[in-house]
Amino acid sequence: MKISLCTIVKNDGLLIRKMLDSVVGVVDEIVITDTGSTDNTLEVVREFQLEHPGLVKVAEFEWCNDFSAARNFSLEQASGDWILVLDADEFLDSEEKRGLRSFLETVSADGIFVTQRNYTGSMKDLSSVIDVDVARVFRGQYRYEGSIHEQIAGNIERAGGKFGRYTLHIHHVGYTEEYVKLKGKSERNTELLEQQLKAWKRHNKIERWFSETNLLAEYGGQNKWDEVASRARMLIEEIKKEKPKNYPNFLPRIYKFCVNGLRFTNKLDDALRIAKEGVRLFPKHTDLQVQRAEIHMQRDEFREAIDVLQKCRELGDVEFDLTEYIQGSGTYTAARAMAGCWLRLGDTLSALEWFVTSYKENTEQMGVVPWIVALSANQEVLRAMEKVIQTPARYDEFIQFYSFKGYDDAIEYIEKAEEMWGVREATARARFAYEVRHNQTPTTTEPLWLGLYAYEQGNYAKAIQYWESAGQRGEYVKAVCEKSTSHLKWELKNIFSEVLAAKSVRLLSDFGHYISDLKDFFPMMMNTDLLSGFCSQDFMRMKEPSHEVAEWKVQLAITQGNRRQAERLMARMVLPSGEKTVRGNLIEADLRQNAARDILLHARKIYPESMMLQHVWYQNFAEATILQ
Structure with a gap:
């Protein structure tokens, strides 16, 4: 052979x-x-x-x-x-x-x-x-x-x-x-597909539809999501005129493009309608089910998203056939999304459980290891996890977030990574984070990091000096510190790893209330040592971009003994459904202790799967229930 x-x-x-x-x-x-x-x-x-x-x-x-x-x-x-x-x-x-x-x-x-x-x-x-x-x-x-x-x-x-x-x-x-930029692939492919569509005769429907589908992919790659949505919707309507037995096997792909086009142009109502229609036509196609769950998550409808994701888990991954599908939608991808739902609901126990499930089902997916490390309070579990990580990419994630937590033995894992795979940006960042949290003078020569460190030490002039030699990102941080006003917004997305490594509490305290993408990063910060950077009066006065920020404000007010402020802020930590999250209910129970039992009973009816609510209930009320 x-x-x-x-x-x-x-x-x-x-x-x-x-x-x-x-x-x-x-x-x-x-x-x-x-x-x-x-x-x-x-x-x-x-x-x-x-x-x-x-x-x-x-x-x-x-x-x-x-x-x-x-x-x-x-x-x-x-x-x-x-x-x-x-x-x-x-x-x-x-x-x-x-x-x-x-x-x-x-x-x-x-x-x-x-x-x-x-x-x-x-x-x-x-x-x-x-x-x-x-x-x-x-x-x-x-x-x-x-x-x-x-x-x-x-x-x-x-x-x-x-x-x-x-x-x-x-x-x-x-x-x-x-590579896309180097090869000019997207422009070339778009031109070829448009030429191909002009060449197809009207009766070559399947070929034309398939070319249209590939053109949707190219437009998506160029972030032309309005074009994707409008073309996909017209294509769906044309195909739906056929008898269902004549639908092409790539129709689910067209639905997915249409949903994404609508999602990424913030037409969430239309996106949800199209996703539900796709699910009705292809109920076992868990890609579409996961998309529907993601829309619910975008709309902060976490209860609905969890129900859909449970269905995905029951269905499992798409069975092998010629229909294009993405692996993991019925297993690890659904589990990761489930973890995301519980995370946004403030149930870190359930979130951790689902992140671990997702990791077990696919140990090579990105972005799961950091959450396991961030959410786990058991250092021995993390040490055991380190022993089974096989690839440098996942190990990079592990050592960075392990270092962010300030563990004393993090340096051993950093040195192990450098010995196995060499010194890389991830190992250098992890070493910097270790040194910061152990009050050691940083050994890095990276000026952006040294500037953040100097700022935390109160040496503003030295920080500016470092940032001026740190390229575009350095100039960006410098501008934030020099020009921040109520009219200036800045984004964390390009420097979040550095802010975590440097433990930039002072920076966040001074300018965190101007962050425009705070909603995206606050769930992680709530589980790191950066949370103390969000306690200033400027932060307390800012408009809450998410329910998590409102919940944290209520917790701060309770801690500070300001019950009136806590009561006032509590009205702003509700979901679109009018209900509170798991964390929100626990905060309310803490504030209104005389009604805590009824509050938690109500919460458990809404979130019967919540491990956090179950834990708190049995810690406080299980014995009274048994006696009754």
């Missing part, structure tokens, strides 16, 4: 070597089809050829604005029984790839679905990961169709071929900001 890698390339010198190295030992032949590179792509390929004689074939193809034509030309050059298709901005998972050959030797399928793991955000700080099932391994007789976003699965299905699945992640960095 012979496996051929087929790839088409153009000006991919930056990444192609990593892709080629990832298939060594997996494939018997590499077919590289170049469509007109003018950079060092072919030089990199020739260097690889010298290291692996006889493995690589290079062919040239004159680009004709048709990806399927280029793909199929590449397939014609291959001699393998099986074809593996990768792009230059992709590479195979180093562990999972080892079993591919033995799997193909025994499988009876014609096409194999694997998982494309799409990384987004900046290459420096990847913001999220989206997993999508793709048919990238297939028997050599099949060919692609579609001039852009070309597909193979449809031809395999129409030929009577069967599909299988193999656990293999293809890591894809082509959606990162730097």
Whole structure:
């Protein structure tokens, strides 16, 4: 049995070597089809050829604005029984790839679905990961169709071929900001798709709809969400005129685009209506269910979101078929969203439980480890967790937030990370945070961090001096400190990690009431040592951007013995439903202790799954209930 890698390339010198190295030992032949590179792509390929004689074939193809034509030309050059298709901005998972050959030797399928793991955000700080099932391994007789976003699965299905699945992640960095900008992908793809749509005859409905769907993806990548919403809605209405049996299998994808277009233009009522319609048509498609839950969360309708997410968990992930879907919507993604709901409700016990569940179901997802560390009060649990973290990205998250909590042994984990993977920004930030919290003079040379440290020490002039040499972000913080007025707003999003590391309580006390995105970061700050930065009179006078801020103000007023202020502020910590959160009910019970039992009884009816309410109830009222 012979496996051929087929790839088409153009000006991919930056990444192609990593892709080629990832298939060594997996494939018997590499077919590289170049469509007109003018950079060092072919030089990199020739260097690889010298290291692996006889493995690589290079062919040239004159680009004709048709990806399927280029793909199929590449397939014609291959001699393998099986074809593996990768792009230059992709590479195979180093562990999972080892079993591919033995799997193909025994499988009876014609096409194999694997998982494309799409990384987004900046290459420096990847913001999220989206997993999508793709048919990238297939028997050599099949060919692609579609001039852009070309597909193979449809031809395999129409030929009577069967599909299988193999656990293999293809890591894809082509959606990162730097690479998209470098390649000019979005503009190129949009132009090709618009040309393709003009070429389709009216009766080629499926092809035209599919091209329209891919165009929605390109507009979304360009943040043209108004365009996405309007085009998706028209497309949905056109398709709904057909009989349901004639609906294309990519219709759920169109609904998802439409919902996102409406969500990201703040048309939440319309977004919820479209999401519910999509769920009615495709009740087992948990991607749509998760979207519906996310809209409820945006509207602060957490009870409704929890109910939807429970349904997702009951349904589980989408069963394997040709419909495009994102993995995890019925498992770890739903669990993470559930954790987010309980977090916003102020139930940190339930939130922690769901973050841990999500982590167990996918240990490589971003953004879960920080919350587990931030919410956990048991240091021994965190020490046990450290032992099972395998990758530098997740370990980076762990050591930073472990250091933010001020644990004495954090330095041991920082040194371990540096020994295993070298000194990186994350290890340097963690070391800085450790030194700050242990009253040590920082060893960093990063001027932005040193400026924040100097400001906390009360050395304003030194802080300004550091920030003036810290580039754009330094100038930004300097401007906040020099120009803050009631008319100036500033954002935390670009410096939040640094503010956490530096324990910038003084900075937040002085200027925190001007933060425009405080709502996004306050839930985390409520679980860190930064919360004490929000106690000033300026903060108490500011308009609350979220119920969490209102709840914290009430807690402050109670602590300060100002019952009248607490009573007045309590009216502003309600949700749109008129109900209070779990935390809100606990605060009210603390303020009105004579009615505490009735308040908690009412809260438990609204949030019967709440671990926090259950804990407080049994601590205070369980015995009285038993006696009655």
